[in-house]
Amino acid sequence: MPRFFIENEDFDGKIAVIRGEDAFHVARALRLAVGDEITVCTKAGDSFAAKLTYIRDEEVKAEVLFALPTTESPLDITLFMGYPKGDKLETVVQKAVELGVRFVVPFISSRCVKRPDEKGEKKSRERLCRIADEASKQCGRCRLSEVSPIVSFDDVIVTAKNFDLPLFCYEGEGCSSLPAVLAAHPQAKSVAVIVGSEGGFSPEEAKAAVAAGFLPVNLGPRILRCETAPSYILSALSYHYELQK
Amino acid sequence: MPRFFIENEDFDGKIAVIRGEDAFHVARALRLAVGDEITVCTKAGDSFAAKLTYIRDEEVKAEVLFALPTTESPLDITLFMGYPKGDKLETVVQKAVELGVRFVVPFISSRCVKRPDEKGEKKSRERLCRIADEASKQCGRCRLSEVSPIVSFDDVIVTAKNFDLPLFCYEGEGCSSLPAVLAAHPQAKSVAVIVGSEGGFSPEEAKAAVAAGFLPVNLGPRILRCETAPSYILSALSYHYELQK
Known part of the structure; x- marks a missing residue:
């Protein structure tokens, strides 16, 4: 699943907002559609499977489905x-x-x-x-x-x-x-x-x-x-x- | 110290013989002299400090001084x-x-x-x-x-x-x-x-x-x-x- 790293202010625990180049990438390069799944990674180092709910060139929204096991070092x-x-x-x-x-x-x-x-x-x-x-x-x-x-x-x-x-x-x-x-x-x-x-x-x-x-x-x-x-x-x-x- | 890997037949436990390209390398490129020290490594994976005793373009001899600690993996x-x-x-x-x-x-x-x-x-x-x-x-x-x-x-x-x-x-x-x-x-x-x-x-x-x-x-x-x-x-x-x- 494509992976997106998002800012704190763009994630309320349920909905992740992807902006700028990454949004354009979702909409144009990857040509993903509403309902497709992505991985959303937060500044805190958590990651979630999420489902795309809104796609525009400049802004994309995804709804969190479930938490994924971490791939981060314990150190x-x-x-x-x-x-x-x-x-x-x-x-x-x-x-x-x-x-x-x-x-x-x-x-x-x-x-x-x-x-x-x-x-x-x-x-x-x-x-x-x-x-x-x-x-x-x-x-x-x-x-x-x-x-x-x-x-x-x-x-x-x-x-x-x-x-x-x-x-x-x-x-x-x-x-x-x-x-x-x-x-x-x-x-x-x-x-x-x-x-x-x-x-x-x-x-x-x-x-x-x-x-x-x-x-x-x-x-x-x-x-x-x-x-x-x-x-x-x-x-x-x-x-x-x-x-x- | 320059490092040379030698064949079994070129080492009797005391004298190491270096031949071919490596000999030429000692004589011409490194311009080493009789009395200079080199490291000699054997097929068995042992290595020794050795002193050059004879230098010709096609053959070089070195006398073993002492064994060096191994750098080989135990595996x-x-x-x-x-x-x-x-x-x-x-x-x-x-x-x-x-x-x-x-x-x-x-x-x-x-x-x-x-x-x-x-x-x-x-x-x-x-x-x-x-x-x-x-x-x-x-x-x-x-x-x-x-x-x-x-x-x-x-x-x-x-x-x-x-x-x-x-x-x-x-x-x-x-x-x-x-x-x-x-x-x-x-x-x-x-x-x-x-x-x-x-x-x-x-x-x-x-x-x-x-x-x-x-x-x-x-x-x-x-x-x-x-x-x-x-x-x-x-x-x-x-x-x-x-x-x-």
């Missing part, structure tokens, strides 16, 4: 991702959305090679947000993921206290075992994951992240590419917290 | 992958190698859209093998992974009895929980993972796989792209069996 995951080379961030965003992430926050650290200029950054972010939206629809998320503007590494590490489980993926010394750390946080809800760009982190940055409260964890003996590491840890988080035991 | 993993569209198989192979796979076996099932002709297949396999070799070196594997020729789905499912843990990734009814299945196989060594192409499997194929002995497992509530699913399950296998608890 609220923020991926802090070191700004990588080329178009790798696009792959990272797409995969992260499929794997249940809520926010992707790109950051610049000392070993990042590329930092787009202001204009390039705006354009890149628009593209990333579009990729996130498309991935959310394609993989059946109940909630849209968000891609934030680029921040600094210092901005990232000060957020540690906002999360039940702030993780720092690191290849150096002093890392804890990921399964042990997850097992020690059975009630975690908000999780942060920091993954570096190609060059990883300087020892000073690693020290600062740990001092700020991030828990350094190792992702195994092989050197994962910077676009593989987020998939690894997000899959591990889903495996550990989301799949039924 | 022997075969990924059976439904032949996907475009160049997705390249991404799948690269990521699977990083995540510890030993064999990638592409297969054709009823919902695969593309099957290359004989010439195309040969060329594609050469390219995939090269990608696997490069990924093995890049992520620090001790062993090269292999990509097999394309087989049929029937060829795949008859192999179930060859594996301690034959897994079938499926979105349909009747799947077991992956954590429960892995927990029930603490001693598994050889693991097979079947992942479908974009179209997934017909109910008949799913039934046949299960009847043949494959265990159907679900990878969570979201619909993963066919190139994301292998990363998910290979990461989960690494998390469960490879990372220290």
Whole structure:
């Protein structure tokens, strides 16, 4: 069923109103008719089967039939991702959305090679947000993921206290075992994951992240590419917290 | 340290002999000198630090200094992958190698859209093998992974009895929980993972796989792209069996 993400003010618990491009999409591209079923997803992350009751190019209404089981992770995951080379961030965003992430926050650290200029950054972010939206629809998320503007590494590490489980993926010394750390946080809800760009982190940055409260964890003996590491840890988080035991 | 994979007959336990292109690479591209250190990986999956003792364009010798900790998965993993569209198989192979796979076996099932002709297949396999070799070196594997020729789905499912843990990734009814299945196989060594192409499997194929002995497992509530699913399950296998608890 086609999937629509709607604003709070457009849903009273019974009737969902779809506006703008999405309404046009229902009426013209999908050529749906009154009585056809769609999936409606709310800002709160709930989703419902709904039946179309009114269709115009600029506004569509649907009546809720029943609630659908959630496809959202039980965790609220923020991926802090070191700004990588080329178009790798696009792959990272797409995969992260499929794997249940809520926010992707790109950051610049000392070993990042590329930092787009202001204009390039705006354009890149628009593209990333579009990729996130498309991935959310394609993989059946109940909630849209968000891609934030680029921040600094210092901005990232000060957020540690906002999360039940702030993780720092690191290849150096002093890392804890990921399964042990997850097992020690059975009630975690908000999780942060920091993954570096190609060059990883300087020892000073690693020290600062740990001092700020991030828990350094190792992702195994092989050197994962910077676009593989987020998939690894997000899959591990889903495996550990989301799949039924 | 540069990494070289050597044949059994070129290693007597003390001296490793590097030949052909690799020897030329040592002598000319890397411009290494006698006394420089390299990493030598054997067919058995062991790896050693070694010191160069003899360098010619066509032959290089290195004396073993000490054994290095393994970077190989404790599992022997075969990924059976439904032949996907475009160049997705390249991404799948690269990521699977990083995540510890030993064999990638592409297969054709009823919902695969593309099957290359004989010439195309040969060329594609050469390219995939090269990608696997490069990924093995890049992520620090001790062993090269292999990509097999394309087989049929029937060829795949008859192999179930060859594996301690034959897994079938499926979105349909009747799947077991992956954590429960892995927990029930603490001693598994050889693991097979079947992942479908974009179209997934017909109910008949799913039934046949299960009847043949494959265990159907679900990878969570979201619909993963066919190139994301292998990363998910290979990461989960690494998390469960490879990372220290």
